[in-house]
Amino acid sequence: MSLLYVKITEKPLALKICDTYFRNYCHGVRENHMSKILGLEGTAWNLSAAIVDENEVIAETTATYKPATGGIHPREAAQHHANNVSDVVMKTLEKGGRNVNAVAFSQGPGLGPCLRTVATAARALALTLDVPLIGVNHCIAHVEVGIWRTAARDPVTLYVSGANSQVLAYRKGRYRVFGETLDIGIGNALDKFGRFAGLAHPGGPKVEELAKKAARYIPLPYTVKGMDFSFSGLTTAAQESLKKNDLPDVCHSFQETAFAMLVEVTERAVAHTEKKEVLLAGGVGANTRLQEMLRIMCEDRGIRFYVPEKRFMGDNGAMIAYLGLLMYRAGYRTALSDSRVNPNYRPDDAEVVWR
Ligand code: AMP
Ligand code: MG
Numbered sequence: 001m002s003l004l005y006v007k008i009t010e011k012p013l014a015l016k017i018c019d020t021y022f023r024n025y026c027h028g029v030r031e032n033h034m035s036k037i038l039g040l041e042g043t044a045w046n047l048s049a050a051i052v053d054e055n056e057v058i059a060e061t062t063a064t065y066k067p068a069t070g071g072i073h074p075r076e077a078a079q080h081h082a083n084n085v086s087d088v089v090m091k092t093l094e095k096g097g098r099n100v101n102a103v104a105f106s107q108g109p110g111l112g113p114c115l116r117t118v119a120t121a122a123r124a125l126a127l128t129l130d131v132p133l134i135g136v137n138h139c140i141a142h143v144e145v146g147i148w149r150t151a152a153r154d155p156v157t158l159y160v161s162g163a164n165s166q167v168l169a170y171r172k173g174r175y176r177v178f179g180e181t182l183d184i185g186i187g188n189a190l191d192k193f194g195r196f197a198g199l200a201h202p203g204g205p206k207v208e209e210l211a212k213k214a215a216r217y218i219p220l221p222y223t224v225k226g227m228d229f230s231f232s233g234l235t236t237a238a239q240e241s242l243k244k245n246d247l248p249d250v251c252h253s254f255q256e257t258a259f260a261m262l263v264e265v266t267e268r269a270v271a272h273t274e275k276k277e278v279l280l281a282g283g284v285g286a287n288t289r290l291q292e293m294l295r296i297m298c299e300d301r302g303i304r305f306y307v308p309e310k311r312f313m314g315d316n317g318a319m320i321a322y323l324g325l326l327m328y329r330a331g332y333r334t335a336l337s338d339s340r341v342n343p344n345y346r347p348d349d350a351e352v353v354w355r
Contacts, residue, residue: 035328038092038100038125039321040085042118043110043138044162045072045202047081049088050317051096052325057318059096061088071191071201072162078113085121092317100131104324107135107334108345109164115341123339135334136323138315139164139347140175142281144326145319150306152279158266158294161282161315162187162202165229165262167269168347170355175347178269179227186258187284189231193254196239197247207251208287214252218245222257227268229261259290263297270301277304283314330354 034053041048050060063084065077105122108115119135126133143157156169156178165181184192187204194203220237223230238254266278278298280291291307298305312319330353 035101035325036096036099037102037104037134037321037325037328038089038096038129039104039136039317039319039324040089040118040122040125041106041138041141041315041317041320042081042085042114043106043108043315044114045077046315047084047088047118048315048317048320049085049092050321051092051100052318052321054325057321059092060317061091061095062317063088067201071188071195072111074111074113077111078117081114081117085118089121089125098129100129102126102132102134102324102328102333103129104134104136104320104327106138106141106320107339108342109138110341110343112341112343115343119339119341123336132328132333133336133339134324134327134332135339136320136327137345137347137350138320139166139168140350140352141319141323142313143168143175143279143347144323145312145316146279146281146306146308148322149308149312150279152277152304152306154275155277155279155306156266156269156273156275157279157281158262158285159281160186160262160284160290162191162284164282165231165284166347167227167262167265169269169273169275170352171273173352174350175352177346177348178272179229179265182225182228182230183232184235186231186262187282189235189258190254190284193235193238197242197250202283204284204287207255208289210248211252211255211289213248215246216249217256218249218253220253220257222261224261224264227265229265231258234258255287255289259287259293262290263293266294267297267301270303275303277306279306279308281308281313285313286310326354 036053045065048062051058065080103126159166163185165186167179168175190204199206221233241250295305
């Protein structure tokens, strides 16, 4: 199978014909039979394809972009995805079978060049396999895969990843954003600080390890404004602090300060919504100190706390396939003319048709 590369800038005749083809699927009928969905993720550093059904991940193949120096370079990451997407998809289809009901892909948010590369592959794949296309919101995929893989049902979710940091909860047809970062995501903040301190990308896990060796806490700027938080001032202050203090102490203090901000806002969202569950999602959720702080807060309030397996926390193809499956079963389809990527796609922009 060869993947054709279609650049969606204006709408040529071929795409109008494809639109008619895709609209044939847009009938809004709920599917009750067992479905199998192929999902493609590639919003930033991780290119991943997976096939899931209602019960399990049938196949998953991943190719990770590792920058030679510095952080993620969007054009290089997109080139990595373009070089590897055929291989990743073919391996997944060989293992999971070609008889999928739809192709789901991350429509946003994410890095524009990466999103466009993977969306182009998803369009070509849907046409080749003769199945509908489903564009999914990447943030919501993190939440839904967490609900799928734990006993959570209707949680307040703390979603913490490289580019995004949000407190989300479902209310009246949407995942509402109760609080979010005013500047950079907590993962990017940890990675940026790590690079400054001479740690290789990604810095987050290395900061966690160094923090365990700390001898003391150093006060750093704590910024919660209303229900929102901010990490760039904290990152600069932590970098400055390295001039006078030991790296493990600064790593520990950075984590304690940033995670306390996240836990404070999550707790206030719980108090406001009166929900009885907290779910942790996103790559930074692998941090055991953040998990511990959230667990203490939840125990104190007498509510349940859920953390999915680590493989479902960072960006992965299974989460895209699973949200695609929920949307497919609810009758949702993405016409080719609506499949343009949106690097700023907010979770509260997406209508929740599957709950
Ligand atoms: P995601 O964008 O959801 O794939 O998450 C990637 C981010 O998670 C990167 O910024 C990593 O540094 C961060 N990360 C991964 N593991 C850890 C950890 N144990 N502690 C803190 N951050 C982490
Ligand atoms: Mg993510």
